[in-house]
Amino acid sequence: MWGKIRNWLDIRIGLSELVQTKLIDYRVPKNINIFYTLGFIAVIAYVVEAVTGILLLVYYIPHPDHAFRSVQDIMTKVPYGWLFREMHAVGSNLMITVILLHMIVVFLMGNYKQPRELTWLGGGLSLFFVIIFGLSGYLLPWTQLSYWSTTVVTSMPTAFPLIGEPIARILRGGDHVTATTLSRFFALHVAILPPIFLALIGVHLFLINRIGISATPFGMVDEEKRPLSEFKRKTHPDGYQYYPHFFRKQMYMVMAYFAVMFFFITFMPSLFFTEEANIPADPFRTPPEIRPAWYLLAPYQFLKLIPNKFFGISLQAVLIIVFLFWPFLDTHKEKNILKRPVLRGFFLFLLALWVIFMFWGRTS
């Protein structure tokens, strides 16, 4: 039966040739490690988010009078609704973690350097859009946590003169977070962001395929030090076959991803649902301790420390721009960060600062 289907497809689309050229003949560097699978894990994480999100969409009602109730019905009445919601919520946090790790690894290995500047930019923008995904999805359950976190986050643009207020008003659809905000965030979450994100991922994958996988700089002669005068696709003729060698690596990392996800769902089901996440939104009562999601805690704490909000936000905007365009700023030929003590020190300093601010924001 399987043979017949394969033969049928082979005649029509040349399946065997496709598998041979794209999977078996496609070579990856010999020193490729499991950290190279993080990008693939991020794509799988997005697929999980999309599938569970569509299932939640069947029962969710984007209206302040029904949103909270519909989410509670998903948790208690819809068969296995709790599983899809937990997978969606835990998965979104894991997805951000995976993308962050992916970018850290790419940075440490110097794989953002020419000719891969655009690949880095595409990845950085994807992270930016994933965070907006998280922010817009945060409001949808219409809980005290979601309402007040959104209120705080949508207040941030008001730090900018002239354009700040209009931006905040456009985001909220008024002076406060209301039914209009919920509609806007819902549209953003389910209709506007997915095609943008998919397009970015498409461009990112195209560039990886077109430019070729970069070899890690550790213990290997890096031929990319050549001057970039013409396009040359990086290939690894003496490398391993993508299938089955690297594919198996990717698959066991996917299994590890799901194992971690179900570890959180089993042992820490309320890790991302604090007490305020189980109370319906009340615009007239601010909870005593309201904080944004963990991935925004560091910038939030940073803003709290700087009394001049405009300066605080501008500085962060500059940092984001520097982060996105870093490959264009760092024109040093050396890829190996172990041979660049200043950059390594600066990176570790920023990473430590981010972690400290995150925990500080959580406890203060």
Next chain:
Amino acid sequence: MKYHVLALMIFLFPLMATAGYKEEFEKEFLTKTWAGQQVEENLCIACHSSDTMKPEFRAITEAWQASWHAQNNISCENCHGGDPKDASLSMSPHRGFVGSPQPKEVPEFCGKCHIGILSHFMESGHGKALAASRKAPNCVTCHGSHNIQRASIEIINEQLCTKCHTYERAKVMKQALFLTEKKFSELDKRLQALKREGIYADQEEKSLFNIQAEFRTLFHTVDVSLVKERTDGVTVKLDQLDKDIKAMFQELNFRKNFSAFLMLAFSGMGIILFVLSREHED
């Protein structure tokens, strides 16, 4: 590289300069509420917390802010009437302002909302004594006026009751209430635990509240035999609620086991693939 740094500095310096010198903008921005809470204008609170008020009047708002009423959005006008949004009519009788009630008027004053309790209280020894003398106990004698806290069995205590009479009868009443009140407390804790686990059992919470309210109105009759007589009916309802809550905990256990199974299944598949991958590399 130099050009990039220069471009960055050109971008950074105006930001710093703007941030440092445009004080007017800063003042405007910093005076705005950062969180943007939708605060309802309440002139009662605004006036009573201002410096022009006597300290004893200022203490009223502070006491209310710490109360169970404040936590449940019961504001000044809900009890005292008046219009908290219009300064000229805030204390107008035309807007239902009643000010502070006389001791004898207190049960009616509180009974606007606590309807069931009012009728039981008025039929009780406390209520009859109040009808006869203004010095008899009313609601605020036990519950306080502005800093009203969530009622519990602890409100029946020797210190409070012996202000007016001996503790013996109150003690018998407390004993009659004890087991049922303990059950209320246990069920409430378990509902809170469910909430922490992500289950919003609002129907069960409402049900518990209704049973509790019904039972506590009985206490206000100060009739021990009546409380004992009705306790069986309340216990049946609480047992049913207990079963529902247990079923929810069982569901939570099933969820835990199910996701643990998925975790182990994926871990197992991961290990197999890891071993296969290692074998291939070797």
